[in-house]
Amino acid sequence: NAGVTQTPKFQVLKTGQSMTLQCAQDMNHNSMYWYRQDPGMGLRLIYYSASEGTTDKGEVPNGYNVSRLNKREFSLRLESAAPSQTSVYFCASSERLGTRFIEQFFGPGTRLTVL
Amino acid sequence: GQQVMQIPQYQHVQEGEDFTTYCNSSTTLSNIQWYKQRPGGHPVFLIQLVKSGEVKKQKRLTFQFGEAKKNSSLHITATQTTDVGTYFCAGGEDSWGKLQFGAGTQVVVTP
Numbered sequence: 150n151a152g153v154t155q156t157p158k159f160q161v162l163k164t165g166q167s168m169t170l171q172c173a174q175d176m177n178h179n180s181m182y183w184y185r186q187d188p189g190m191g192l193r194l195i196y197y198s199a200s201e202g203t204t205d206k207g208e209v210p211n212g213y214n215v216s217r218l219n220k221r222e223f224s225l226r227l228e229s230a231a232p233s234q235t236s237v238y239f240c241a242s243s244e245r246l247g248t249r250f251i252e253q254f255f256g257p258g259t260r261l262t263v264l
Numbered sequence: 265g266q267q268v269m270q271i272p273q274y275q276h277v278q279e280g281e282d283f284t285t286y287c288n289s290s291t292t293l294s295n296i297q298w299y300k301q302r303p304g305g306h307p308v309f310l311i312q313l314v315k316s317g318e319v320k321k322q323k324r325l326t327f328q329f330g331e332a333k334k335n336s337s338l339h340i341t342a343t344q345t346t347d348v349g350t351y352f353c354a355g356g357e358d359s360w361g362k363l364q365f366g367a368g369t370q371v372v373v374t375p
Binding site: 180184189191193197199243249250253257 | 270273294295297305306307308309312314352354356358360361362363364365366367368
């Protein structure tokens with residue numbers, strides 16, 4: 150099992166360019182999440198998807214869109230990149246067991262620089 | 265909304281010493297999770313605490329959840345160079361499994 154995979158690993162964009170970050174998980178989890186990590190700020194939730202076909206905003210959704218393509222894949226799109234979106238982006242997945250969620254499994258991350 | 269504060273932000277430790285990192289939430293938590301992130305890596309789950317006053321141990325790591333379920337701590341004894349990394353606490357909720365992360369404690373170990 151590969152767990153959670155993300156592509157690309159690194160990306161440099163110019164201001165105004167668009168791109169899509171890809172994420173896939175092979176653990177049959179219903180829930181998937183996108184975070185950004187900036188120095189000294191921990192991880193902040195951008196969007197999440199509780200199940201295939203549903204998405205919802207997290208703490209910092211502005212400037213991003215998401216698509217839950219199927220149960221395995223959850224993509225994050227930057228329509229018009231800005232320097233403030235320079236960050237490390239992590240995708241994660243989880244599953245509910247009874248009344249609780251298990252831990253989140255994280256992908257290796259995408260390091261994005263916007264010039 | 266819910267906020268999770270974590271202190272200290274940095275911790276320099278000599279090998280063999282003990283240290284503690286603390287986590288405080290502005291609201292009562294359903295559960296708290298701890299993750300470790302090595303430099304250049306991704307967060308990796310360490311433990312989840314659910315019950316008020318719960319204490320769990322993993323070898324040299326001791327995790328505690330406060331009685332009011334608003335604070336938590338991670339205590340590491342006899343620090344080793346393998347303990348280097350950033351330790352995050354995250355407040356969990358049961359509706360959607362969302363986590364509110366603290367800013368993390370970056371641990372540097374001096375041999």
